[in-house]
Amino acid sequence: xxxxxxxFIREIIDADLAAGKHTEIVTRFPPEPNGYLHxxxxxxxxxxxxxxxxxxxxxxxxxxxxxxxxxxxxxxxxIKNDVKWLGFTWSSLHFASxxxxxxxxxxxxxxxxxxxxxxxxxxxxxxxxxxxLTESGRNSPYRERTVxxxxxxxxxxxxxxxxxxxxxxxxxxxxxxxxxCLRDPAMYRILxxxxxxxxxxxxxxxxxxxAHCLEDxxxxxxHSLCTLxxxxxxxxxxxxxxxxxxxxxxxxxxxxxxxxxxxxxxxxLRKLVEEHYVSGWDDPRMPTLSGLxxxxxxxxxxxxxxxxxxxxxxxxxxxxxxxxxxIREQLNRTAxxxxxxxxxxxxxxxxxxxxKTEYFDYVVNPEDDSAGTRATPFTRExxxxxxxxxxxxxxxxxxxxxxxxxxxxxxxxxxCTGVTKNDDGEITEIRCAYDPESKGGNAPDGRKVRGTLxxxxxxxxxxxxxxxxxxxxxxxxxMNTENxxxxxxxxxxxxxxxxxxxxxxxxxxxxxxxxxxxxxxxGYFCIDPDSTPxxxxxxxxxxxxxxxxxxxxxxx
RNA sequence: UGGGGCGUCGUCAAAUGGCAAGACACAGGGUUUUGGUCCCUGCAUUUGGAGGUUCGAAUCCUCCCGCCCCAGCCA
Numbered sequence: 001x002x003x004x005x006x007x008f009i010r011e012i013i014d015a016d017l018a019a020g021k022h023t024e025i026v027t028r029f030p031p032e033p034n035g036y037l038h039x040x041x042x043x044x045x046x047x048x049x050x051x052x053x054x055x056x057x058x059x060x061x062x063x064x065x066x067x068x069x070x071x072x073x074x075x076x077x078x079i080k081n082d083v084k085w086l087g088f089t090w091s092s093l094h095f096a097s098x099x100x101x102x103x104x105x106x107x108x109x110x111x112x113x114x115x116x117x118x119x120x121x122x123x124x125x126x127x128x129x130x131x132x133l134t135e136s137g138r139n140s141p142y143r144e145r146t147v148x149x150x151x152x153x154x155x156x157x158x159x160x161x162x163x164x165x166x167x168x169x170x171x172x173x174x175x176x177x178x179x180x181c182l183r184d185p186a187m188y189r190i191l192x193x194x195x196x197x198x199x200x201x202x203x204x205x206x207x208x209x210x211a212h213c214l215e216d217x218x219x220x221x222x223h224s225l226c227t228l229x230x231x232x233x234x235x236x237x238x239x240x241x242x243x244x245x246x247x248x249x250x251x252x253x254x255x256x257x258x259x260x261x262x263x264x265x266x267x268x269l270r271k272l273v274e275e276h277y278v279s280g281w282d283d284p285r286m287p288t289l290s291g292l293x294x295x296x297x298x299x300x301x302x303x304x305x306x307x308x309x310x311x312x313x314x315x316x317x318x319x320x321x322x323x324x325x326x327i328r329e330q331l332n333r334t335a336x337x338x339x340x341x342x343x344x345x346x347x348x349x350x351x352x353x354x355x356k357t358e359y360f361d362y363v364v365n366p367e368d369d370s371a372g373t374r375a376t377p378f379t380r381e382x383x384x385x386x387x388x389x390x391x392x393x394x395x396x397x398x399x400x401x402x403x404x405x406x407x408x409x410x411x412x413x414x415x416c417t418g419v420t421k422n423d424d425g426e427i428t429e430i431r432c433a434y435d436p437e438s439k440g441g442n443a444p445d446g447r448k449v450r451g452t453l454x455x456x457x458x459x460x461x462x463x464x465x466x467x468x469x470x471x472x473x474x475x476x477x478x479m480n481t482e483n484x485x486x487x488x489x490x491x492x493x494x495x496x497x498x499x500x501x502x503x504x505x506x507x508x509x510x511x512x513x514x515x516x517x518x519x520x521x522x523g524y525f526c527i528d529p530d531s532t533p534x535x536x537x538x539x540x541x542x543x544x545x546x547x548x549x550x551x552x553x554x555x556x
Numbered sequence: 557u558g559g560g561g562c563g564u565c566g567u568c569a570a571a572u573g574g575c576a577a578g579a580c581a582c583a584g585g586g587u588u589u590u591g592g593u594c595c596c597u598g599c600a601u602u603u604g605g606a607g608g609u610u611c612g613a614a615u616c617c618u619c620c621c622g623c624c625c626c627a628g629c630c631a
């Protein structure tokens with residue numbers, strides 16, 4: 001059985017189950033439809049859906065759409081799509097706005113119980129009456145209105161008789177409470193705004209604290225999992241459910257995900273999009289689920305990452321290397337291998353017949369025997385990677401260099417015989433001689449050949465665009481800037497480099513956007529939706545681990 | 557300086573009074589027709605600090621220190 005230790009939430013659930021509190025575990029993922037989902041949400045999705053699945057229970061998808069000024073249906077569809085992509089199926093789909101009638105009735109009930117009142121204080125006045133962290137607040141002058149008056153006023157609020165912001169419905173709790181949210185929190189505010197689902201049928205909208213616990217309770221959510229910042233709101237969550245005497249959902253808070261070299265906050269991601277630092281919510285550099293998907297990150301890698309980082313209450317920042325590891329691990333197992341030359345230079349094999357074409361067996365995926373082999377054409381004129389050749393190489397460089405023998409993967413051993421340069425001194429062509437006895441790349445006498453190069457046949461390849469992505473930010477904590485500078489000052493100017501003249505093997509021609517593969521020795525890539533049959537576009541998902549790059553860096 | 561939380565390796569994170577897991581990162585070595593993968597090895601005598609209880613403490617007690625959250629008619 002599973003040796004893995006349980007996190008504190010599963011321990012609580014186990015205890016609740018043991019105590020006979022529930023017969024079925026019900027959770028929910030409750031996004032506000034005001035932006036796109038990001039990797040932080042993936043953690044919430046993974047735990048909410050994951051726990052429900054594990055306990056044989058249910059998990060709902062619920063849109064927390066109680067604020068019409070921020071929300072939009074555009075986001076609803078995108079969010080549903082992202083949740084499905086991660087591989088989860090909601091038990092049922094809900095909208096907080098579907099419960100507006102019920103919430104309204106429960107609000108009236110609280111008024112009737114003498115536990116809520118209509119307050120005419122302006123927002124500034126409310127703030128002044130609220131007190132501070134160390135001084136208690138004062139009662140609103142409207143606090144002692146009669147039930148009848150409150151009911152009448154609240155109904156007229158609903159009917160649209162009052163202007164926006166002129167009144168609120170407040171819970172009557174305790175203005176002296178050291179817990180700020182218990183100082184007569186607002187339950188309803190007046191907002192003469194069109195809601196994306198209810199249109200103009202409402203002009204009063206419930207506040208989060210009042211709405212959320214009712215949504216959970218209504219759906220029979222047994223464990224309402226949310227992030228740490230809601231910990232201080234829990235007394236209020238419990239207060240509403242207790243006073244109304246309805247199903248008691250239990251709120252449990254866990255630490256939200258922070259990732260190094262990344263910004264995970266809707267507000268800042270929105271800024272990146274709106275001010276065009278990136279091409280959109282699904283820009284492959286964005287930590288949004290749509291961005292990661294377009295980048296070529298498999299859903300399985302994200303889920304694996306979520307399981308590896310664990311669940312706890314302490315604030316932490318996960319090293320992005322952990323995510324990168326999950327991505328490589330997944331892709332290594334599944335991605336077919338391809339030889340593509342990103343920065344081509346011509347390689348001429350002088351002693352190879354001009355009109356000859358040979359085909360070599362190419363292992364599609366060494367990690368997956370069932371992927372089989374493919375025939376790859378080899379001719380006299382090839383392309384190789386420019387940085388696989390150096391005229392004056394440093395120590396430990398064991399690629400091509402004048403006079404040295406290297407292997408052309410799966411084909412032959414070749415020895416560099418010279419180079420051709422243009423007037424600017426740039427290398428336009430590398431020349432070499434092959435050993436006909438080394439067919440397949442095997443040294444006939446067992447001589448050692450350290451370097452192995454990838455290549456494509458000039459006449460059996462086509463040009464394509466490749467977008468080389470790197471981290472969006474240069475600093476570990478982009479929010480931590482020098483003397484108050486904006487977080488955009490942490491942006492990595494080299495997060496995107498576009499290579500326009502890459503050479504692809506011909507068999508890549510018919511592949512569709514989303515197709516993922518490994519360009520050998522280079523990294524994992526996928527076909528971008530911008531791709532057309534005339535001009536294919538690839539995204540680099542992530543490089544391979546590069547001990548050579550590390551070595552180079554050290555020498556410098 | 558009110559209230560609510562949290563401090564275990566560089567980064568995540570277990571251990572629930574009985575010899576401080578694991579992963580990532582890092583370092584070294586081996587295999588290799590990808591400088592990839594894979595495989596070995598090393599990496600906290602000590603758990604924010606100081607006392608105390610105990611045969612025995614990361615776990616219990618006391619005091620101290622540090623960090624996070626709350627003063628929206630946002631969620």
